[in-house]
Amino acid sequence: MPTSRRDFLSLSTLGLTAIGSTLGALAPERSTASPHASPAPSAHAAPTPLDPPIVELEDFVYDIENGSKGWVGEGGSAKEATVEEFPVSQSIAGVSMRLKPGAFRELHWHSIAAEWAYVLEGRVRTTVITPGGTTSTDDFETGDIWYFPKGHGHMLQCLGDKPCHFLLGFDSGHFSEFGTFSVTDWVSHTSPEIMARNTGLPASFFAQLPKKEVYIGVGKLAADTLPKNIDPAKPTSAFSHKFRMEKDAPMQEFKGGFHKIVSSVEFPIQNSLTAVRMDIEPGCIRELHWHPNADEWQYVMSGTGKVSIFGSHGRVKTMPFSKGMVSFIKQGYGHYVENTGTETLKLIVLFNSPVYQELSLNDWLTANPAQLVADHFGMSTGQAATLVNHKEGIY
Numbered sequence: 001m002p003t004s005r006r007d008f009l010s011l012s013t014l015g016l017t018a019i020g021s022t023l024g025a026l027a028p029e030r031s032t033a034s035p036h037a038s039p040a041p042s043a044h045a046a047p048t049p050l051d052p053p054i055v056e057l058e059d060f061v062y063d064i065e066n067g068s069k070g071w072v073g074e075g076g077s078a079k080e081a082t083v084e085e086f087p088v089s090q091s092i093a094g095v096s097m098r099l100k101p102g103a104f105r106e107l108h109w110h111s112i113a114a115e116w117a118y119v120l121e122g123r124v125r126t127t128v129i130t131p132g133g134t135t136s137t138d139d140f141e142t143g144d145i146w147y148f149p150k151g152h153g154h155m156l157q158c159l160g161d162k163p164c165h166f167l168l169g170f171d172s173g174h175f176s177e178f179g180t181f182s183v184t185d186w187v188s189h190t191s192p193e194i195m196a197r198n199t200g201l202p203a204s205f206f207a208q209l210p211k212k213e214v215y216i217g218v219g220k221l222a223a224d225t226l227p228k229n230i231d232p233a234k235p236t237s238a239f240s241h242k243f244r245m246e247k248d249a250p251m252q253e254f255k256g257g258f259h260k261i262v263s264s265v266e267f268p269i270q271n272s273l274t275a276v277r278m279d280i281e282p283g284c285i286r287e288l289h290w291h292p293n294a295d296e297w298q299y300v301m302s303g304t305g306k307v308s309i310f311g312s313h314g315r316v317k318t319m320p321f322s323k324g325m326v327s328f329i330k331q332g333y334g335h336y337v338e339n340t341g342t343e344t345l346k347l348i349v350l351f352n353s354p355v356y357q358e359l360s361l362n363d364w365l366t367a368n369p370a371q372l373v374a375d376h377f378g379m380s381t382g383q384a385a386t387l388v389n390h391k392e393g394i395y
């Protein structure tokens with residue numbers, strides 16, 4: 001039963017406060033409810049807007065490597081974590097893709113999402129074309145990242161004689177089911193006569209094409225030197241689509257690990273996301289903090305840990321994760337990450353904002369007078385004065 005805000009206001013005016021759970025969503029914060037609301041008619045009445053029902057926090061960890069079979073073919077494989085598999089992650093989706101030497105993820109674009117990637121293993125060549133007609137062909141090694149803005153046509157190919165593995169990130173959880181457009185899908189479903197006029201090739205060639213997309217195709221092993229375009233006169237893109245994250249990202253070192261932040265400051269074309277590489281050593285925590293401007297999506301490269309989130313109204317949920325799993329923390333939710341294993345917990349993190357922001361609990365508490373903090377928790381001012389200062393990090 002939908003209840004509009006207007007209904008809510010008129011019912012409040014009448015003093016009908018015990019109108020049940022449909023109003024919960026209208027009063028997300030206690031202070032928004034009217035201080036003049038009438039008391040509930042009896043102690044056993046339904047919750048009032050002053051005491052809205054609490055919705056449990058959703059699961060926020062998903063096993064991308066083992067959660068589903070994914071796509072498997074002769075040239076490679078792909079496993080997804082979109083809203084289908086991982087509903088909490090509305091703003092970011094991920095794909096773990098493996099290609100065999102020479103295999104290629106065919107020419108395609110994403111209509112509703114930009115594509116980001118981190119190379120986990122091996123070497124990859126990409127091509128991309130921008131709306132201005134400029135192009136770029138780049139080779140990537142382990143630890144490099146790429147970024148293709150929404151709608152830009154691109155391709156990925158495994159270089160060298162070893163397979164490659166990379167993690168793709170998209171700035172929409174819905175990117176897959178509504179928005180991936182492949183060149184073979186388009187060409188094979190378009191009239192052969194039109195294709196002949198469009199390309200100068202014979203209609204008979206297009207008439208015999210299989211009516212399905214290639215997705216991951218088997219190709220010839222690429223040369224180590226960058227090949228020329230069919231039309232070598234096409235100009236090169238002004239902005240690089242490649243950033244050497246492990247090699248060139250500024251590193252913040254902490255007692256228990258490190259942070260490497262790559263925002264649009266370091267990598268200008270990456271204008272919808274910020275990427276972070278984080279290591280947390282055994283027994284250490286990434287301290288309690290929150291991000292006021294972005295959701296956070298984490299992929300575990302190696303190690304074992306747990307993530308704990310705070311979603312207001314007494315809702316705290318802690319979930320374990322390990323290699324090949326992803327977690328998702330909504331914008332503004334408090335959280336920490338703990339390494340519970342015996343090896344380094346290595347994470348790749350994405351935020352759905354090109355600007356990196358965080359607030360730390362320690363930084364906040366120690367920015368207040370000792371008496372005030374003491375009064376919050378019933379401690380002495382002496383105890384409050386010993387609170388640790390902002391470490392902005394991992395220890």
Ligand code: MN
Nearest residue numbers: 108110115154
């Ligand atoms: Mn793509």
Ligand code: MN
Nearest residue numbers: 289291296335
């Ligand atoms: Mn965080």
